[in-house]
Amino acid sequence: MLNFFMPTRVLSGINCLKENSNILTGLGSRAFIVTGKKSSSQNGSLNDIITILEQNNIHYTLYNEINSNPSIQEVQDAAKIAKKTNPSFIIGIGGGSPLDAAKAIAILATNDLDEKQLFTGIYSEAPLPIIAVPTTAGTGSEVTPYSILTDYINETKKCISSPTIFPKVAFLDARYTMNLPTEITINTALDALSHALEGYLSVKATTISNIFAEKALTILGKALPKTLHHLTIDDREDLLYSSMLAGIVIAQAGTTAAHAMGYSLTFYKDIDHGKANGLVMYEYLKFINNHQHELVNKVLSLLQLKTLDDFGILLHNLLGTTPKLSIDELNLFVAKTFQSPNVSNTNPVPNRHDIENIFRNSFIIE
Numbered sequence: 001m002l003n004f005f006m007p008t009r010v011l012s013g014i015n016c017l018k019e020n021s022n023i024l025t026g027l028g029s030r031a032f033i034v035t036g037k038k039s040s041s042q043n044g045s046l047n048d049i050i051t052i053l054e055q056n057n058i059h060y061t062l063y064n065e066i067n068s069n070p071s072i073q074e075v076q077d078a079a080k081i082a083k084k085t086n087p088s089f090i091i092g093i094g095g096g097s098p099l100d101a102a103k104a105i106a107i108l109a110t111n112d113l114d115e116k117q118l119f120t121g122i123y124s125e126a127p128l129p130i131i132a133v134p135t136t137a138g139t140g141s142e143v144t145p146y147s148i149l150t151d152y153i154n155e156t157k158k159c160i161s162s163p164t165i166f167p168k169v170a171f172l173d174a175r176y177t178m179n180l181p182t183e184i185t186i187n188t189a190l191d192a193l194s195h196a197l198e199g200y201l202s203v204k205a206t207t208i209s210n211i212f213a214e215k216a217l218t219i220l221g222k223a224l225p226k227t228l229h230h231l232t233i234d235d236r237e238d239l240l241y242s243s244m245l246a247g248i249v250i251a252q253a254g255t256t257a258a259h260a261m262g263y264s265l266t267f268y269k270d271i272d273h274g275k276a277n278g279l280v281m282y283e284y285l286k287f288i289n290n291h292q293h294e295l296v297n298k299v300l301s302l303l304q305l306k307t308l309d310d311f312g313i314l315l316h317n318l319l320g321t322t323p324k325l326s327i328d329e330l331n332l333f334v335a336k337t338f339q340s341p342n343v344s345n346t347n348p349v350p351n352r353h354d355i356e357n358i359f360r361n362s363f364i365i366e
């Protein structure tokens with residue numbers, strides 16, 4: 001049985017915001033804008049939004065305090081401020097962090113929820129409509145029903161999953177990503193790669209999600225090696241487009257063990273989300289290859305690579321030096337991996353020994 005749901009309208013291209021400003025004017029008279037600390041005021045995205053809002057007499061409040069890997073507390077605090085301004089819609093601008101924060105704020109602006117209730121995905125009042133303007137090319141959050149938040153009590157990242165937080169409209173203008181530093185470009189592209197790859201290999205993959213995954217892998221196979229060099233606007237468009245396609249993949253098929261392993265690397269070792277996935281991806285794919293050789297071969301051919309080792313070399317070139325893990329970290333991270341529900345999307349589901357092996361072979365253990 002097929003079940004494909006992707007309610008986000010995607011508008012892409014240079015100046016897509018300006019050319020479709022009527023969409024914002026139809027959403028009400030008060031906007032709450034959610035951004036990170038700096039980048040959106042430097043890459044033109046915030047200015048484009050504000051110009052449209054001002055031209056159309058839409059009042060707005062700017063909340064520009066969102067940190068990377070936003071915490072539950074952070075979105076609760078932001079939602080208190082949002083509620084006071086009584087917005088009719090939320091605009092998230094930035095990388096996955098502000099976009100995910102915008103989604104959680106959209107829920108909390110219309111519902112009084114404690115932390116546990118926030119993660120149930122079931123809300124008595126519809127969250128506010130969300131407009132998403134991605135300025136990194138990686139998370140695909142602009143087309144997913146997920147908001148990933150850092151949980152400092154349980155020392156991990158947790159995912160809100162609800163069809164009610166698919167953004168209403170996503171505006172993809174690659175100009176905003178032009179000045180992304182090389183390291184963030186690479187790490188976010190690796191996140192897109194892991195979405196396409198994990199979604200393709202997930203037990204929840206469908207014939208429709210696979211169409212998106214195959215296209216994303218094909219584009220990323222060409223675009224990833226370029227991320228080490230100067231990128232043209234066309235390259236940036238390819239990255240943003242494939243990241244969106246890969247977002248559609250995980251919206252249907254979910255992520256798997258590689259993401260589950262990455263959460264501890266981000267929480268305890270402050271490794272960027274995409275890099276965390278990238279660091280375990282070669283060994284993860286080797287593990288899958290032992291059980292699904294044909295499918296892994298298909299992934300490699302889509303990426304225009306001949307062998308699994310070529311995949312390892314590509315990742316190594318993008319990731320640089322291999323970080324170290326202590327034995328205590330290794331044991332903790334293995335245990336934490338199994339607390340994340342997406343492990344069960346992996347085909348086959350790895351056991352403790354499998355996860356330990358992937359960590360051991362991906363890091364220098366000391």
Ligand code: NAP
Pocket residue numbers: 035036037038039040043066067068069070094095096097098100135136138139140141144145146147148157176177178179180181184188191273274
């Ligand atoms: P991010 O944490 O949103 O941003 C990383 C850094 O990039 C920030 O310092 C940000 O600066 C900067 N930045 C953003 N756009 C920029 C631009 N155009 N030019 C220069 N700098 C820019 O990173 P991300 O990798 O995009 O998002 C990671 C988060 O998304 C994680 O929490 C992850 O778990 C989540 N995620 C969500 C989904 C989903 O489906 N919802 C999927 C995968 C990952 P400022 O702070 O100044 O803006």
Ligand code: FE
Pocket residue numbers: 139191195259273
């Ligand atoms: Fe991700």
